[in-house]
Amino acid sequence: xxxxxxxxxxxxxxxxxxxxxxxxxxxxxxxxxxxxxxxxxxxxxxxxxxxxxxxxxxxxxxxxxxxxxxxxxxxxxxxxxxxxxxxxxxxxxxxxxxxxxxxxxxxxxxxxxxxxxxxxxxxxxxxxxxxxxxxxxxxxxxxxxxxxxxxxxxxxxxxxxxxxxxxxxxxxxxxxxxxxxxxxxxxxxxxxxxxx
Amino acid sequence: xxxxxxxxxxxxxxxxxxxxxxxxxxxxxxxxxxxxxxxxxxxxxxxxxxxxxxxxxxxxxxxxxxxxxxxxxxxxxxxxxxxxxxxxxxxxxxxxxxxxxxxxxxxxxxxxxxxxxxxxxxxxxxxxxxxxxxxxxxxxxxxxxxxxxxxxxxxxxxxxxxxxxxxxxxxxxxxxxxxxxxxxxxxxxxxxxxxxxxxxxxxxxxxxxxxxxxxxxxxxxxxxxxxxxxxxxxxxxxxxxxxxxxxxxxxxxxxxxxxxxxxxxxxxxxxxxxxxxxxxxxxxxxxxxxxx
Numbered sequence: 001x002x003x004x005x006x007x008x009x010x011x012x013x014x015x016x017x018x019x020x021x022x023x024x025x026x027x028x029x030x031x032x033x034x035x036x037x038x039x040x041x042x043x044x045x046x047x048x049x050x051x052x053x054x055x056x057x058x059x060x061x062x063x064x065x066x067x068x069x070x071x072x073x074x075x076x077x078x079x080x081x082x083x084x085x086x087x088x089x090x091x092x093x094x095x096x097x098x099x100x101x102x103x104x105x106x107x108x109x110x111x112x113x114x115x116x117x118x119x120x121x122x123x124x125x126x127x128x129x130x131x132x133x134x135x136x137x138x139x140x141x142x143x144x145x146x147x148x149x150x151x152x153x154x155x156x157x158x159x160x161x162x163x164x165x166x167x168x169x170x171x172x173x174x175x176x177x178x179x180x181x182x183x184x185x186x187x188x189x190x191x192x193x194x195x196x
Numbered sequence: 197x198x199x200x201x202x203x204x205x206x207x208x209x210x211x212x213x214x215x216x217x218x219x220x221x222x223x224x225x226x227x228x229x230x231x232x233x234x235x236x237x238x239x240x241x242x243x244x245x246x247x248x249x250x251x252x253x254x255x256x257x258x259x260x261x262x263x264x265x266x267x268x269x270x271x272x273x274x275x276x277x278x279x280x281x282x283x284x285x286x287x288x289x290x291x292x293x294x295x296x297x298x299x300x301x302x303x304x305x306x307x308x309x310x311x312x313x314x315x316x317x318x319x320x321x322x323x324x325x326x327x328x329x330x331x332x333x334x335x336x337x338x339x340x341x342x343x344x345x346x347x348x349x350x351x352x353x354x355x356x357x358x359x360x361x362x363x364x365x366x367x368x369x370x371x372x373x374x375x376x377x378x379x380x381x382x383x384x385x386x387x388x389x390x391x392x393x394x395x396x397x398x399x400x401x402x403x404x405x406x407x408x409x410x411x412x413x414x415x416x417x418x419x420x421x422x423x424x425x426x427x428x429x430x431x432x433x434x435x436x437x438x439x440x441x442x443x444x445x446x447x448x449x450x451x452x453x454x455x456x457x458x459x460x461x462x463x464x465x466x467x468x469x470x471x472x473x474x475x476x477x478x479x480x481x482x483x484x485x486x487x488x
Binding site: 013014018028029058059062119125142145188190 | 212217223230375413
């Protein structure tokens with residue numbers, strides 16, 4: 001099989017529509033786990049969910065930043081070029097989308113595009129493939145009734161402090177989509193995370 | 197014969213991606229107006245091109261669509277937009293609020309409480325709440341960036357100075373999540389409290405002005421006011437003349453040229469539903485025939 005031209009949505013239109021609705025629900029209801037019903041099959045190490053989100057949202061209008069592992073993989077770059085046609089950038093602050101295939105490769109959040117006070121929408125949306133490990137956290141903010149205690153596959157280390165800083169930059173800041181095994185969890189910049 | 201077909205939901209895929217990206221940013225920054233490259237639609241500006249583009253970008257084959265115009269399912273704008281999506285997206289349409297997954301609205305929020313599975317799409321003429329106070333986009337953008345909303349309070353204060361009360365009755369400005377002042381579109385201020393902590397996602401599309409904004413579910417939406425002149429909604433002296441409902445928004449209907457008039461529900465679905473359940477107003481006449 002030709003890994004470049006195979007592996008897109010079987011149904012371009014409805015494939016993108018269903019993935020978009022999952023992503024929209026994920027960002028509108030932070031912390032909720034939305035399932036991505038997608039038949040996108042990009043070449044490894046680009047996770048199918050990363051590929052599905054890229055097919056849904058990226059095109060010639062969006063600069064895309066890839067983590068160093070993805071960027072060095074010719075098959076991944078060729079697949080994205082063929083299916084999305086999105087220009088790649090190594091300037092992390094200029095990217096509209098960042099695709100990150102492993103939490104270990106996630107740069108500090110303040111390196112991504114933050115938008116400006118006048119145009120906070122000109123920021124990076126980070127799509128991160130996460131592993132199986134979860135952290136017990138409590139979420140608050142728009143989209144959440146009162147508060148929501150849950151287990152989320154968040155990155156380790158100082159991620160929660162970084163996210164708190166991201167929150168203080170509001171309305172600037174990055175939005176995060178966590179994907180794994182057919183699901184997506186959204187964390188818009190408005191969400192406050194504390195360890196439960 | 198093979199004739200050319202429109203893409204599902206009319207818009208091409210690149211346009212949908214562009215609008216979808218704007219919707220996601222709008223959800224992430226509640227109340228902030230995201231610029232988008234509004235397209236020409238097969239209807240004139242002012243007929244809901246913004247709302248139609250938002251609906252076209254989110255709708256899928258499993259959605260059930262309801263469209264209302266000033267609360268009514270049976271007026272020209274509502275009927276034609278409903279027919280448009282029935283044709284270009286082959287979706288199921290309904291007039292019943294609780295059956296709908298997407299409700300596109302022009303200037304009302306249904307009386308029935310919206311729930312988690314629903315999305316309310318507003319058609320917005322002028323998305324910028326500060327526009328009539330400051331015509332320059334460069335300036336209003338700066339005012340939003342700096343959270344400089346004093347001018348809006350001056351406007352409300354001038355209302356009080358002139359009329360003794362805040363005379364704004366529709367498009368009543370709100371503050372979203374304590375940050376952005378937002379135009380709720382020209383809904384009567386009666387509907388403002390329904391936006392606060394709504395279970396449904398609310399999306400706003402302004403086609404001519406090329407802006408999309410959003411209020412996520414469970415988000416604080418506060419109508420601007422003063423301590424000594426608190427925000428109030430409209431109250432009606434009499435119940436709906438057809439279904440006897442109180443605590444709903446009513447339209448005045450002129451009956452003759454001798455001053456005769458009646459007040460009826462603006463939300464036609466709510467009114468019909470009540471009449472089917474036996475509620476009768478003073479001008480209800482005979483019982484409503486069961487809907488076919």
